[in-house]
Amino acid sequence: MKKLVLSIFTAFFSLCALAQKDNKVTIGSIDSIQSKILNEQRKIWVYVPSSWTPESKQRYPVLYLLDGNDHFYSTVGIIQHLSQGIGNTICPEMIVVGIPNTDRIRDLTPTHVDAAPPFTDSLMLKTTGGGERFVSFIEKELIPHIDSLYPTQSYKILTGHSFGGLTVMNVAINHTKLFNSYICIDPSMWWDQMNLLNKTRNSLRENKFSGTTLYLGIANTLREGMEITKVRSDTTKGTRHIRSILNLDQYIKEQKQNGLRYESKYYSNEDHGSVPLIAEYDALRFIFDKYRFKLTPKDLTDPTVDLVGKFERHYQEVSKLLDYKLSPPEDMINELGGDFLQRKEYAKAEGLFKLNVANYPESYTVYDSYGDYFLAMGNKSKAIEYFKKALSIKENPGSRKKLNTLL
Template sequence: MKNILAFILIAITSLSTHAQTDNKIVIGKVDSVYSAILKEPRKVWVYLPNMKAGMQNPGQRYPVVYLLDGDGHFESVVGMIQQLSQVNGNTIVPEMIIVGIPNTDRTRDLTPTHITSDPPMMDINSSKNTGGGENFTAFMEKELMPHIDSLYPTQPYRVLIGHSFGGLTVMNIITNHTKLFNAYIAIDPSMWYDKEQFLKVTQNKLAAQKYNGTSLYVGIANTMDEGMTLEKLKKDTTVKTRHIRSIFAMDKFIKANAQNGLTYSSKYYPDDDHGSVPLISEYDGLRFLFSWYRFKFGIADFMEPGTEVVTRMKQHYQTVSKEFGFKVSPPEMQINGLGYNALSLKQYLKAAALFEMNIENYPESGNVYDSYADVLLAQKDTAKAIVNYQKAYAITKSEDSKQKLDRLQGKSTFALSAKELEKYVGAFEFENISLTATTMIKNNALWVSAPGQGDFELVPLSTDAFTIKGMPGYKIQFEMEGNKPVGLTSTQPDGTYKAHLKK
């Protein structure tokens, strides 16, 4: 395959979304909301995809994961979802906002009913503050969720993840407030609670209610003592196995009542105990919940000239839209990159079909018209190319689109002498990418070089703005202090990335 990737495209699929500010790695922010229901301020930890890390897909909205025991699981779940949705080109799960909810009174908030005691699990003292689960659910529904939806780019699709008492809360909400979330992960839930009275109530509701459109994954840890086996567990009635027996009882009941419409899966982890099981359960659970999300590319999608990939993507995203309950389109920048890949291979019909799909899905974006005009120009359809460059320029006022229009309409274009170009010479270190690009003067033109990527000529568009010769869709904007560059912003088919002058 012809390599059309300029230095700004290198390692895009391994781009870290962990923002780096003042030499610190930042994976989220602390937000807060006062709860009139709980009568206390509550802090939440919030992760947004691509926090300050390249402005990819501006305007995009995301599903939301609400994470109980947020102070214990936030970092690992953020890393996992970021890995599964972005790193190495992964699209196993969608990019998502993550809201971690740290505890203030865990026993109060994560237990569904009040109990006086439940020995040996809970004595009288530890049971005093139980039973605040419904208030906590009301806090999430009426205060936290509206707060998150008002401040962050959310989509109306929510996932709830909880472990232990958090898993107990998951089961309480899925049976009593089913539509509050679309999907649930309950990790080693404390189904023994209230001498298993909660388990009985849960089973009754799982049998009596309909759960169509709702998904649940349950992870089960090995909490048995040495020498106990699953076979022995079937006959065991000791208190030592009460926790695991109660979960298996629920698991068996759910599987026997598939008529309720619940999309369900579970897994027993023999090598993980109650403390280690969250990580692997979250991983498997997320893959189960979003098993329908990933679009699988093949080599032919990049190499072959046909438009089959466009047809497949349209069909796939119809399925994804149905699962989400709202329209989901292929990411604009992803399709833009595929289109330019096809254009570089002179697969003009394929490139045009990809860009046309982007126009259909993103009619308010100037980029889609500019890209489509590039393939029309390659096909020597100058009249239509001009029309689409004009549409792009009307939306973006981009110097790049204007320069293309001027060339096609025979107007004078911007130029810089070799002496004027000298001020742009330097080494530029990219943020969030382990890459340094060097600019130099060669043959009276400005060139850029990056290790392993080759040399590329930059063509001036206007003062401080350049394109890459022979590579439509790329733009370099130098950031200046006086007459000296301090950094640059690189816009390309897959996103926007920043670099600073290396000292």
């Protein structure tokens, strides 16, 4: 059934999410947008979950990914692993928008510098300081473009590494409500004599960040022989990167009154280049720490457990957390209902199928499954009714065969 849905999705939306074409496995598609703000054509890499179908009209949170050409595949893989299947419901399925670079140091630096700082070449500095124009491009052109073409929810995440992390902090501090959550990985807070770091310290004291979540991943960039407990007192240029991040971490933790939901982690076994993968994983676990629905053996075996009520209460709570209506995943409920049906636990099966019909009334699969329930109960007229309903939404061989047999 998933392959059937995927084939419809691919043909209709011109996106290849885990689809095979010409014997190649592809993830996502390449879109583009002509930016008047940046005065250039920008390619955009877009992944949409394979669960999407035109019939269901399902919508998804969006993760915007800086340095998209470097981190797109790994980020999509992490989200797929954490969001798909009965066991892996740690975070919701998401659209991923990767933003490849054209002039990286221009777009990802908030201020212009003339004197060469550490880790950069003076020849690279001519275009620095375009960060605010780049943020304006994201806010006024890219996000409206994505919202107009793709099945988006209002919940948005911005994630970036290194200079991308610097941009994440610039947006989090100066354009806070543009995104709901921020993933900042080993950011280059040393930039421009720690100009943004100092502004961040003041902003954390003076402003409120309620409703905003931030995760900070810190790599081990210490030189050999240096310890994390001693680096703060070091004054050499070689430690400016990690010192600036540790100071950022300290400043955030000192201002708990501002309402920012925050977590940080120091990865002693990861360097600047290796840290994005594990930090992205941990960040999503933190952001969506209350999202996961946990099934217990009692839920599956005790007939007195109100499983439907448990699902409804949990997703009502998560909907409040994410500030948009969230329903139990259609596939999860359908598979659970099918399992109970096979075990002849008809009351639980019916409750789950009814829940899916209520939440996904434009999906043919929920009516087909409910028809299976009535068929198992010997209610021929109801089974016919629901198979016909499934076919009225979408012609499919499974429902058609069952209906023809009944007729």
